[in-house]
Amino acid sequence: MADGKHTRSATLTIEGKEIDLPILSPTVGPDVLDIRKLYAQGNVFTYDPGFTSTASCDSTITYIDGDEGELLYRGYPIEQLAEKSHFLEVCYLLLYGELPDAAQMEDFENRVTRHTMLHEQMQYFFRGFRRDAHPMATMVGVVGAMSAFYHDSTDVNDPWQREVAAIRMIAKMPTIAAWAFKYSVGQPFVYPRNSLDYAGNFLNMCFAVPAEDYVVDPILSRAMDRIMMLHADHEQNASTSTVRLAGSSGANPFACIAAGIACLWGPAHGGANQACLEMLREIGTVDRIPEFIARAKDKDDPFRLMGFGHRVYKNFDPRAKVMKQSADEVLGLLGIKNNETLKVAKELEKIALEDDYFVSKKLYPNVDFYSGIILEAMGFPTSMFTPIFALSRTVGWIAQWKEMIGDPTQKIGRPRQLYVGAPRRDYVEVESR
16 A cells, blocks of 8 residues: 555546545655556546656655755755765665664675675676677676676565665676776776775776776765765656566566666666767857857757756756766866866856746756766766766665565556557458458
């Protein structure tokens, strides 16, 4: 049974027959019509392409208020977490529902830190890909292959195995992403270091080389930690829904997360920050901005401004403010405050917040607007933007997957359809066609 409170109902009349539909009230957010009995009682389905008006589950993990520009992890505003918390603490919060005390945090950090190594034979999987393979393609394959190496954490009906699988994926995903990057640029793999924090360890595995020492700058580590935190979960988006749908069949957790990575790879989902950076590069210089603004306003021009507005957030993206602060810190540290791409970004932001066209259509800068600039400044190619998104979102996928597995009302996903094909017809022999 859904957790929402049921005190009212709505009446639907179909050909004279009245059907009562319970109205469920969430902790926060709009009420929800419970239509689970609609087909049995009324012999009709609902039609909702993209499921934009349909709640596929009840959840206690993440809440988004698009009108207010609010994102809550287990009730905590993302702005507070970004200022005061760190990624592994947010991981604990998403997985277990509450912020940890000091002993719980130490235990959790130790468990994650000591599971960052990959099975040595997994190196062969990386080396089986072509040198020019996209890192996301490598990640999909390697994460899916984890079920071939970690048999002792694939039984979804065993709570302890689910726990082990969760820790393994959170711990090993940075190693997988970093090795995918190293392989793509022809450099040797760098093993994890237990002396570094989560974000710093990832940066070290990406940029250290055997020939010289690499010192992780705390500002860059903090910026990466924030990027991970801001992308850790985002309610029932396409990739999260994919993980839940795959998991509803009882598939092993590694296969489910691999499915989420494959979905995230789509340019309409995880590739937005890459598209935004490419757009800023296309504009090139500040003096060309008016030309592109005019194109964006032209209904007959296919050009779109990337990094503005959001499908869910209708006024502003609460993650964008935090990301802008990180962008200023990173670019200031690296001495590229006068970077032409950043100049274009800041001028575009100014216009978006003042121009009547942007204001009326609520085209404000979103989280993707600055994250691409930060990652490029750190030295990541655009091909690594989505893999970093994937390793950040892994904890959200796992938390959602664990919640679904533990839901007694969970069923295998089976969306319905509005069939508009040919009606029943008889087969005609080929000679008579």
